[in-house]
Amino acid sequence: MNIREIAAKCSKCGYCTTCPTYRIEGWETVSPRGKIQLALKYVDGEIDVDQKIVKDIFKCSVCGLCQEVCPVELPLIDFWEELRRTLVQKGLAPLSVHRKLREITFRNYNPYSGDQERRGDWADFEIKPAKTLYFAGCTASFRLQNLAKSTASVLEKLGIDFTIAGKNEYCCGSPFLRTGQKDIVERLFEKNYAYWQKMGIERIITSCPGCYRTISLDYPKIAEEKGYEFDIEVVHTVSILDKMGEFEKIDLKATYHDPCHLGRHMGMYEEPRNVIKRLGINFVEMERNREQALCCGAGGGLRSQFPEISFEIGRQRVLEAMETGAEYLITCCPFCEYHLSKSAEKLGNRIKVVDLVEIAEKLISP
Ligand code: SF4
Numbered sequence: 149m150n151i152r153e154i155a156a157k158c159s160k161c162g163y164c165t166t167c168p169t170y171r172i173e174g175w176e177t178v179s180p181r182g183k184i185q186l187a188l189k190y191v192d193g194e195i196d197v198d199q200k201i202v203k204d205i206f207k208c209s210v211c212g213l214c215q216e217v218c219p220v221e222l223p224l225i226d227f228w229e230e231l232r233r234t235l236v237q238k239g240l241a242p243l244s245v246h247r248k249l250r251e252i253t254f255r256n257y258n259p260y261s262g263d264q265e266r267r268g269d270w271a272d273f274e275i276k277p278a279k280t281l282y283f284a285g286c287t288a289s290f291r292l293q294n295l296a297k298s299t300a301s302v303l304e305k306l307g308i309d310f311t312i313a314g315k316n317e318y319c320c321g322s323p324f325l326r327t328g329q330k331d332i333v334e335r336l337f338e339k340n341y342a343y344w345q346k347m348g349i350e351r352i353i354t355s356c357p358g359c360y361r362t363i364s365l366d367y368p369k370i371a372e373e374k375g376y377e378f379d380i381e382v383v384h385t386v387s388i389l390d391k392m393g394e395f396e397k398i399d400l401k402a403t404y405h406d407p408c409h410l411g412r413h414m415g416m417y418e419e420p421r422n423v424i425k426r427l428g429i430n431f432v433e434m435e436r437n438r439e440q441a442l443c444c445g446a447g448g449g450l451r452s453q454f455p456e457i458s459f460e461i462g463r464q465r466v467l468e469a470m471e472t473g474a475e476y477l478i479t480c481c482p483f484c485e486y487h488l489s490k491s492a493e494k495l496g497n498r499i500k501v502v503d504l505v506e507i508a509e510k511l512i513s514p
């Protein structure tokens with residue numbers, strides 16, 4: 149990825165001003181177009197980058213909407229990540245909160261300060277070795293344990309022979325890859341990879357689209373750089389649900405939020421909708437859906453470093469969901485669920501935010 153080469157192709161058309169953070173901040177330096185021009189001037193040595201510019205560059209959830217709408221088809225997701233890596237290498241980043249999360253994760257192997265020894269405490273079943281690993285991820289392990297339990301229950305009901313890694317499951321590193329901190333990701337990769345090799349893991353099932361993207365797309369690249377084999381199949385739980393036979397039906401009205409890491413990053417739009425329809429749910433789309441969906445506002449380090457912007461995007465997304473008249477806002481991502489639930493709380497909890505697995509689990513006969 150060559151920052152200069154990509155930035156020089158930008159036609160400055162401004163289609164990418166649909167960017168959710170730009171819509172809130174309103175400054176050209178926060179728009180994708182503006183940031184690309186600053187990056188170009190920076191790599192050409194025409195300007196020095198100060199902390200104000202660095203902060204503006206990080207006012208981005210790496211949602212990928214700009215990439216989706218760009219008529220020149222610039223690979224902007226990779227561009228933002230590479231730009232952030234460059235700023236970290238030059239000592240201009242990470243920003244304060246991202247640095248703190250990095251220190252916590254170096255110590256605890258998760259960004260929530262959770263006790264790593266108790267990471268698998270959510271599991272209320274006997275853990276046996278298996279070739280398929282359910283990788284719950286940090287958010288389901290430390291914040292949304294019910295989601296981890298529901299997922300394990302679904303896998304059990306489907307007769308899938310699976311195991312979990314408990315205290316040997318380490319953050320996949322997604323938040324650090326998105327914020328340019330590759331060194332810690334390499335360390336987390338080494339920890340996870342060594343355990344998977346030792347246990348003979350052949351397939352990984354994830355609840356979290358961030359883990360799904362990172363382990364299926366980024367880990368093979370890191371493995372290649374290190375000269376390791378990476379021969380593990382990675383699937384998101386929604387693919388497991390999508391391949392199932394019939395479910396019992398449920399009578400409720402719901403809409404669906406496309407997680408950026410599942411949708412724009414991985415191209416999975418129809419699988420969750422197929423499952424929702426097969427559950428008999430009265431399904432209504434939000435105005436912005438699939439490739440054009442508004443992000444929840446939490447990703448790319450935005451929630452931790454810029455909570456006001458992040459919660460304003462979350463508020464807008466929940467309001468959009470409420471406009472459909474749905475009782476439920478379904479998603480397929482623990483981090484989206486966590487952030488949208490908090491955003492819905494601020495709006496008086498007039499819509500319930502749930503993960504698709506939590507609904508499906510109740511409708512699968514044992
Ligand atoms: S990835 Fe999303 S938040 Fe970041 S610049 Fe593009 S549209 Fe804006």
Ligand code: SF4
Nearest residue numbers: 158159161162164218
């Ligand atoms: S949409 Fe693409 S070409 Fe147009 S200003 Fe944005 S990045 Fe540049």
